[in-house]
Amino acid sequence: MYRNIYVKATFVAISLLLLSGCWNSKELDDLGIVVAVGLDKTEDDQFLLITQVINPSEIATDAPTTRPPVSIYESTGDSVFEAFRNMTQKSPRKMYLSQLRLLVIGNKLAEEGILPSLDIFYRDHEFRTAFFVTIAKDTGVKELLKVLTPYEKIPANKLMHTMEAVESSQGSSKGIVIDELISQILSKGQSPVLPGLLIKGDADTGTSIENIEKIDAPTQLRVDNLAVMEKDRLIGWLTxxxxxxxxxxxxxxxxxxxxxxxxxxxxxxxxxxxxxxxxxxxxxxxxxxxxxxxxxxxxxxxxxxxxxxxxxxxxxxxxxxxxxxxxxxxxxxxxxxxxxxxxxxxxxxxxxxxxxxxxxxxxxxxxxxxxxxxxxxxxxxxxxxxxxxxxxxxxxxx
The missing domain is CATH 3.30.300.210 (Nutrient germinant receptor protein C, domain 3)
Incomplete structure (x- = not known):
């Protein structure tokens, strides 16, 4: 009888150890949900980091408001990780990266070579690997990520869905995820292509709420053709x-x-x-x-x-x-x-x-x-x- 009691007590004790709770949980109110990241190089060769972060109170309601559905934060650093950490000086919340939809590479960085800067997005456990990698064409990454879009409140979702629609119905572009991109860069038998993103219209107008209050938005985000890479460097564009x-x-x-x-x-x-x-x-x-x-x-x-x-x-x-x-x-x-x-x-x-x-x-x-x-x-x-x-x-x- 005492043996059975001992076994049951041991089982209960082990079970209690397994019920330790969410030791690393974070409250949603403390997080800034990042849906898009822009990455480029500055004139003094630092990394320029732009994050597009959801404003939850604007997304939760269908009622019209005067506040934008997303916010933009900008920082620089000698490495991409340092730029992320430097962003804490501006953002009131910790950047939550597991919902990332889009990585937009700037022209300067794309021409220099993107592989070193991709390491953190592939290595860090906070990033999922299902996000699209794109290149900003004829515009800066900050200007592109600041444009507000009609119909889809979150611009990153709009771009992601547009890329999927073009790929499935029109065929002049396609979405590339980071796994596929890195595999092709490291392969000696194939160089990658990346979809381009561009702004049609005035970039400054696109940052205003008025841009999404009109039937035909004067400034729009478009999915362009495919960029040609030689390994990890941008060398041109296909028609x-x-x-x-x-x-x-x-x-x-x-x-x-x-x-x-x-x-x-x-x-x-x-x-x-x-x-x-x-x-x-x-x-x-x-x-x-x-x-x-x-x-x-x-x-x-x-x-x-x-x-x-x-x-x-x-x-x-x-x-x-x-x-x-x-x-x-x-x-x-x-x-x-x-x-x-x-x-x-x-x-x-x-x-x-x-x-x-x-x-x-x-x-x-x-x-x-x-x-x-x-x-x-x-x-x-x-x-x-x-x-x-x-x-x-x-x-x-x-």
């Missing part, structure tokens, strides 16, 4: 067509629109609904090459041409025109990467490494030079699945 071409090649194109003129009498528009991209490395006579095989499916969404969609040859003509248009985008992207930038943003080097490790050992340290001369073949197969509710243009003459 919308080149950005789409890259997403076709890498298999990241989810959906987009392909339009083309027909006999100078109107346009045909096709909604691309699915793509399947395959890359193959070939060695013929010792010379490397890459074959890109792309299959895509789509629907006819708009028809302003005298085309009869009941005829099989009409559908085949549309397939060929779509293939031609998509191939032009892909060729433009490859040409820009090889001739303008000399940076393998497609991962062809990783493909060579997997296919022929012995060959890769001889070129891995000079791959960007080899990449410039790499032959790339493209094969595309388009299939129109649906024609819509009518097989004739509504302007067709009887």
């Amino acid at each position: 919308p067509e080149e950005s789409k071409g890259l997403n076709y090649i890498t298999g990241d194109m989810k959906s987009t629109t392909v339009s083309y003129p027909c006999n100078d009498k109107g346009l045909v528009s096709v909604e691309v609904l699915r793509t399947d991209s395959g890359l193959k490395a070939n060695f013929k006579g010792g010379e490397p090459s890459v074959l890109i095989e792309l299959e895509l499916e789509g629907n006819v969404t708009e028809l302003d041409c005298p085309i009869d969609l009941t005829k099989a040859e009409s559908i085949e003509d549309i397939n060929k025109e779509v293939e031609k248009k998509v191939k032009q985008n892909m060729e433009a992207s490859i040409r820009a990467a090889q001739e303008n930038f000399g940076s393998d943003i497609f991962g062809f080097g990783n493909l060579m490494h997997r296919k022929n490790p012995e060959y890769w050992k001889t070129v891995e340290n000079t791959w960007n030079s080899e990449f410039k001369e790499l032959k790339v073949d493209i094969q595309i197969k388009a299939q129109i699945r649906r024609k819509g509710n009518t097989t004739q243009p509504i302007t067709k003459e009887e």
